[in-house]
Amino acid sequence: xxxxxxxxxxLSHPWMGxxxxxxxxxVFVYASMYKINYPGEFAETIASYQLLPYWAVNLTxxxxxxxxxxxxxxxxxxxxxxxxxxxxxxxxLLFSLVILVTLLRGIPxxxxxxxxxxxPLGWGTLWRDLLWLAMALQVYFFPSALQLEDQVLRSLSxxx
Amino acid sequence: xxxxxRPAELFAQKHLPAAINLPAALxxxxxxxxxxxxxxxxxxxxxxxxxxxxxxxxxxxxMLLQRHENIKVIEGDMKTWEAKGLPAAP
Numbered sequence: 001x002x003x004x005x006x007x008x009x010x011l012s013h014p015w016m017g018x019x020x021x022x023x024x025x026x027v028f029v030y031a032s033m034y035k036i037n038y039p040g041e042f043a044e045t046i047a048s049y050q051l052l053p054y055w056a057v058n059l060t061x062x063x064x065x066x067x068x069x070x071x072x073x074x075x076x077x078x079x080x081x082x083x084x085x086x087x088x089x090x091x092x093l094l095f096s097l098v099i100l101v102t103l104l105r106g107i108p109x110x111x112x113x114x115x116x117x118x119x120p121l122g123w124g125t126l127w128r129d130l131l132w133l134a135m136a137l138q139v140y141f142f143p144s145a146l147q148l149e150d151q152v153l154r155s156l157s158x159x160x
Numbered sequence: 161x162x163x164x165x166r167p168a169e170l171f172a173q174k175h176l177p178a179a180i181n182l183p184a185a186l187x188x189x190x191x192x193x194x195x196x197x198x199x200x201x202x203x204x205x206x207x208x209x210x211x212x213x214x215x216x217x218x219x220x221x222x223m224l225l226q227r228h229e230n231i232k233v234i235e236g237d238m239k240t241w242e243a244k245g246l247p248a249a250p
Contacts, residue, residue, distance in 0.1 A: 044185075044214075046213065047213035048167065048169075048213075049213070050211045050212055050213050051213070052212070052213050053212055053213065054213050054214055057213050107170075107173075108172070109169060
């Protein structure tokens with residue numbers, strides 16, 4: 001019983017929130033870099049999943065990396081944290097579903113999660129995304145330390 | 161001549177019997193190796209290979225049209241082919 005309480009306290013601690021927030025945000029910023037620089041290659045990756053209609057592939061390849069970058073930066077800085085965590089969580093849920101469907105369909109492709117040349121898509125990719133989803137949920141539901149938004153609001157109220 | 165325009169992984173998974181794999185990304189390298197010498201200028205080339213997300217067939221047909229005149233695209237994907245009861249190689 002005591003161990004469960006300690007675990008609960010650890011998982012909901014603001015410093016744990018900070019750690020996970022910066023980590024997941026950093027992952028998203030890193031993931032967006034290659035895709036923003038090489039949208040053509042990312043479009044091919046999206047097409048290889050064979051889920052989106054052909055007219056939506058290029059548009060998605062242009063928009064999604066910027067969404068990843070924006071939500072990642074907001075998470076790392078701690079600005080609009082809940083919204084950013086919801087956005088990141090939503091994207092991770094979507095990625096997990098897409099990976100699951102692709103694995104079940106048996107399409108032999110690479111993940112394309114970070115760069116276009118990567119290890120083939122596997123069940124490990126799905127578990128990794130679900131782990132990141134759990135981290136995003138922690139950030140959404142529990143407070144995290146050193147949020148820039150709090151610091152700015154505090155200094156503004158002090159100035160008044 | 162039958163050309164499969166899809167990426168190599170999809171070709172390896174399933175393709176039409178006797179099809180040559182010629183994806184657009186590797187066209188400049190594979191065309192001289194697989195088709196360049198043997199193909200006569202007036203010989204018919206049938207190109208197939210599309211998915212819901214990409215029309216690989218049209219991309220490769222455009223590239224082939226720069227070298228040959230008699231290029232035709234077979235529309236439809238592998239599912240359409242198999243639904244008609246036609247054979248597919250592993």
